[in-house]
Amino acid sequence: MEAHIYIEARLGILGSVTDFTYKWCVNMGLDQTDAARMALAVDEILTDILLYAFRDETGYVEIWYQYTFSEIEIIIQEMGEPFDPGRHPYSAEKAIHENDFEGACLEVVRKMTDHFLFLNRGKDGKEFRLVKRFASLDIRDHFAAPLEEQDFDVEPESDENYLLTPVTSEDAEDIAKLIYRSYSYSYPKEELYFPNLIDMAIRHEYKFGTIVRTVSGGPAGYFAVVKSTDSMIGEVGHAVVSPPHRKRGLMKRMMNKLIEMSRQRGLLGLFGEALTIHTFSQKVNEKFGFKSTALVIATSPKRTFKGMETELSDIMSVVIDFLPLTKRWRKPIILPETYANLLSEIYSQFEHVPKVTAGKEKSDSEPIKTNLDLNISYEKNSVLIIVRDVGSTFEASCKRLLRSIEELEMTSVYIDLPLNESRTNSAIQWLKEREFILAGLMPLFHKETDYFRMQRIRAEVDFDIIQTYTEIAGKLKETIKNEYNAIQKKGSTA
Amino acid sequence: MVLPGDFNLKAVRQISELLGDRKELKVDLEKSRFVNSKAVIFLHNLMIAEPAVVVKLKNPPKVFYELISTLGLHKEWDLDHIIEP
Numbered sequence: 001m002e003a004h005i006y007i008e009a010r011l012g013i014l015g016s017v018t019d020f021t022y023k024w025c026v027n028m029g030l031d032q033t034d035a036a037r038m039a040l041a042v043d044e045i046l047t048d049i050l051l052y053a054f055r056d057e058t059g060y061v062e063i064w065y066q067y068t069f070s071e072i073e074i075i076i077q078e079m080g081e082p083f084d085p086g087r088h089p090y091s092a093e094k095a096i097h098e099n100d101f102e103g104a105c106l107e108v109v110r111k112m113t114d115h116f117l118f119l120n121r122g123k124d125g126k127e128f129r130l131v132k133r134f135a136s137l138d139i140r141d142h143f144a145a146p147l148e149e150q151d152f153d154v155e156p157e158s159d160e161n162y163l164l165t166p167v168t169s170e171d172a173e174d175i176a177k178l179i180y181r182s183y184s185y186s187y188p189k190e191e192l193y194f195p196n197l198i199d200m201a202i203r204h205e206y207k208f209g210t211i212v213r214t215v216s217g218g219p220a221g222y223f224a225v226v227k228s229t230d231s232m233i234g235e236v237g238h239a240v241v242s243p244p245h246r247k248r249g250l251m252k253r254m255m256n257k258l259i260e261m262s263r264q265r266g267l268l269g270l271f272g273e274a275l276t277i278h279t280f281s282q283k284v285n286e287k288f289g290f291k292s293t294a295l296v297i298a299t300s301p302k303r304t305f306k307g308m309e310t311e312l313s314d315i316m317s318v319v320i321d322f323l324p325l326t327k328r329w330r331k332p333i334i335l336p337e338t339y340a341n342l343l344s345e346i347y348s349q350f351e352h353v354p355k356v357t358a359g360k361e362k363s364d365s366e367p368i369k370t371n372l373d374l375n376i377s378y379e380k381n382s383v384l385i386i387v388r389d390v391g392s393t394f395e396a397s398c399k400r401l402l403r404s405i406e407e408l409e410m411t412s413v414y415i416d417l418p419l420n421e422s423r424t425n426s427a428i429q430w431l432k433e434r435e436f437i438l439a440g441l442m443p444l445f446h447k448e449t450d451y452f453r454m455q456r457i458r459a460e461v462d463f464d465i466i467q468t469y470t471e472i473a474g475k476l477k478e479t480i481k482n483e484y485n486a487i488q489k490k491g492s493t494a
Numbered sequence: 495m496v497l498p499g500d501f502n503l504k505a506v507r508q509i510s511e512l513l514g515d516r517k518e519l520k521v522d523l524e525k526s527r528f529v530n531s532k533a534v535i536f537l538h539n540l541m542i543a544e545p546a547v548v549v550k551l552k553n554p555p556k557v558f559y560e561l562i563s564t565l566g567l568h569k570e571w572d573l574d575h576i577i578e579p
Binding site: 011012014015018022032033035036037039040043044047051090092093095096099101104105107108111112 | 530555560
């Protein structure tokens with residue numbers, strides 16, 4: 001489970017926080033030594049905050065504990081005295097000969113974590129990000145030799161002999177084997193090669209799904225929904241059917257089951273991230289009533305998909321396809337001027353649409369303060385900024401945040417803006433002046449609210465290899481391509 | 495003394511108060527999951543003080559050795575004498 005704590009920075013509370021950190025890390029699946037390392041890293045930072053950031057003043061610290069299938073991240077935020085860790089490097093020589101231990105805290109934090117990041121967000125405070133990856137058994141290590149035909153379940157069953165059951169944590173190893181036997185090393189979701197990570201995600205109910213077995217009990221297919229931790233929606237992903245059992249309608253049966261299970265769990269919608277290297281997933285999504293709402297450009301290492309004879313390029317964009325599971329779109333929206341027509345067209349695909357209200361800039365009910373959340377994907381070399389509130393300080397806050405992440409040299413920066421706030425309109429204009437381009441609509445993506453995504457891509461994008469299937473996805477691609485080319489042209493003439 | 499929890503800043507301050515002008519400090523770390531850098535610096539200062547305080551540690555957690563190594567003190571500290579079996 002994700003957690004968020006808000007504490008007064010005082011010595012008496014340190015032990016409680018490190019206790020909580022240790023227990024949370026163990027609960028999330030870290031072994032005890034790694035959990036102790038993370039608890040130590042948190043202790044080191046909090047100790048320095050209370051000694052130096054606030055000194056004799058009362059100060060507060062916020063800590064977020066976040067979990068993904070492959071790692072955990074602890075984010076510590078405070079608004080104390082400015083500090084630049086780059087100016088305080090640790091030197092063992094100085095420590096030994098001059099008894100000067102300056103910089104020891106952050107040296108320890110770097111050593112105890114797999115990834116450590118310090119972000120100075122100016123007036124919005126300082127942020128320490130600690131990441132620890134799960135050490136886990138990789139199913140690929142079990143197979144020394146390349147796969148042969150006999151590694152697969154040989155004979156397909158007659159259709160009625162397949163058994164669909166909800167996935168439990170006991171299925172974890174079978175799922176990992178199924179992925180490996182079907183895709184070898186080419187499946188894009190790395191975590192599915194680790195039975196322990198699958199087990200943990202099912203136990204913590206971060207995902208639910210269905211597994212298909214043959215009469216003899218052998219796994220033939222698997223399909224799961226990954227629940228969003230930020231909204232009552234889920235991502236349909238992690239789909240696999242073992243090659244000998246393909247073309248027997250298993251994917252369709254599993255998808256229908258997933259939709260049924262999602263409704264039972266009260267999800268408001270499902271989305272799919274369909275790769276654009278081919279249109280197969282987009283076609284499947286369309287068949288089940290999903291509608292295209294966005295085109296997100298992403299980068300990824302090159303890989304060849306087993307059985308598809310296609311080598312994926314550096315650009316691995318996805319079409320966001322969305323299936324509402326509710327008739328009632330809860331929150332009204334305000335259409336931003338620049339993209340009003342396109343957004344209207346995207347919404348018109350759905351049977352039920354949210355109420356559109358006229359936006360009045362600087363409404364009294366809207367927040368003064370801007371609230372930005374930052375999610376970093378080290379694996380994808382991208383960041384997602386979620387704008388929780390577009391306050392009157394949006395431009396200054398966003399500028400500070402963008403500056404703080406500049407040195408990370410991320411390939412993609414995405415920013416999600418709430419469509420129920422009138423200031424989003426001017427925020428879009430401001431972002432466009434900073435090389436952000438359209439991505440599209442992210443329905444109900446954060447706190448059950450519709451968001452508008454913009455993206456800034458620092459990589460060469462070959463739009464010829466981006467294949468879209470639906471008409472709307474094609475329109476999104478054309479608009480994005482034009483905006484991208486305009487920025488490239490401006491850059492080359494500058 | 496047996497430390498009831500982690501060897502952190504709070505423990506350093508408490509031990510410092512209790513230590514007075516004693517010439518030896520023995521700490522059992524059986525219940526500690528970690529020793530932090532402030533505690534290591536505290537122990538280091540005791541050992542190099544004039545007159546020095548003899549420091550003995552029992553049952554240090556695995557992370558303690560990583561910390562000593564990270565701070566470059568593994569060669570400086572005489573761990574054979576500091577760590578009690």
